[in-house]
Amino acid sequence: MPLMCLPGENIRIIFHVDMDSFYSSVEVAANPSLKGLPVVVGSDPIKGEGRGVVSTCSYEARKYGIHSAMAISKAYRLCPDAVYLRVNMPLYKKVSSNIMEILKGYSSKFQQVSVDEAYLDVSDLVQDYDEAENLALRIKEEVTLREGITCSIGVAPNKSIAKIASDYRKPDGLTVVLPGEVERFLYPLDVSRISGVGKKTSIILNEMGIRTIGDLAVYDVQVLRERFGKFGLVMHQLANGIDGRTVMERGDVKSISKEDTFDRDTSDMVYVEGVIDVLSENVHGSLLKKKYLFKTVTIKVRLEDFTTYTRARTLGAYSSDLSAIKRTAKALLQEFRGRGRLRLVGVGVTKLEKMDEKQSRLSDFF
Structure with missing residues (x-):
């Protein structure tokens, strides 16, 4: 059954704020x-x-x-x-920091999830969805006024629906999904709108006759679990508007990683190394934003047959050096030359340590 508010239940209103391009x-x-x-x-x-x-x-x-x-x-x-x-990246990091400070001023329940997106729980700040819409408009106006860029906001009963809604009318969009309209909003959308459902998963779902979120919502959940494991159940719940995750600032960070699934499986390692450069830059931006040093670089590789590998290398000392991430990730990638086509590649850093004040100042120059 789709998510509904029960009589007497406190209203839950979540924002997903996503910067446009x-x-x-x-x-x-x-x-x-x-x-x-x-x-x-x-x-x-x-x-x-x-x-x-x-x-x-x-x-x-x-x-x-x-x-x-x-x-x-x-x-x-x-x-x-x-x-x-x-x-x-230093410019994007600075603007991101400014925007996140703006968003924090609108709710104590704030969760940044990337350099350009965040969740806010405004349930205790507004009485209803009309007030929530007005609040979202104020956020959009302030971001544009102070930073000169636009954002899109999804307003919904939970994080999953809010994220889908923020992408619904990009750029500079605002989409409000009331609790009683969850099914009407979600069901006609392509199944790929669900977070975590990439192109390959979409193809498999399409082959099963599942093309829309509505198709997925009514599909036999046991068949989904047999085909996709635990993620089959997760997809089924999200398709039905069920998402109990809370909005909370993350505690100590254990790792920072980014990954990309290719449009087409590829054996072009020059292209893959280019993707690693971009992923490394994104990881590095998050690293500096959160003010961490790293000691271990990891990569994730998924081949065309869906077999997945992770490889890691630990450096001799803690670092905040972007070139060290790129160099180490590319060195780890060499093992997979000639192993067939790649479907996905990811880059991450672990063994993190908080920067002290001096290191934090120095990081602004990287």
Whole structure:
């Protein structure tokens, strides 16, 4: 059954706040002459000969078919006249920190989940969803006024629905899903809208006759568990609007990682190394944001047959060096050359240690 509020039950209202095309939006805010232009943030395309990948791009660039994790050479072929910029992580980190401070001012129940998105539980701050909508509008207005970029907000009874809602009307969107409208909102959407359901999982679900969230919601849960294990049950619950996770600031961080599932399985290791560069930069940005040093670098590799491997290497001393993450991750990747096509790659750091005040100041220069 879909999520419903029971009589006498306290109303629960969750926001998911997601910055729109964050890196490129920050670049445009810093340089207004870029407004309205296709902007691609990533590596140097070298007139179509570059070997890196797109980190993110503006909505104008997306009209040409460009998207994140695409080979930069392909992006150049699609739109050679776009503005190509290198990743400027210190700038994005600074703007992210400013935005998160804004969001913290709207709720004591705050959870940052990445450099450009966060959850807020405003249940004890508003009386109903009308007040919640007005609060969301104030947040959007303040973010734009102070940082010059837009965000999209989903307002819903739980985290899963709020996240789907924030992506519903991008960019600069606001979508409110009332408890009694969960089924009507979720059921027509493509099953890939559920967090964790990637392209390969979507293909398998489609082959099972499951194309929409509504299809998944009424599907035999035992069959889903047999096919997908525990995640089959999780998918079924999320499809029915069931998500009991709370919004809370994370405690001590044990690890920081990012991963990417490729559009197509690939054996092009130059391309994979480009993706590792982007993932390493994202991990490094989170590392500095949370003010941690690392000692161990890990990679995750999933092959085309879904076998998954993790490899790790521990450095001689704690570090905050981006180049050490990239270098070590690429060295660990070499084991998988000639092993067939890769479906997914991830980069992470573990054995974390909080920076002291001096180290924190020095990290601003990396």
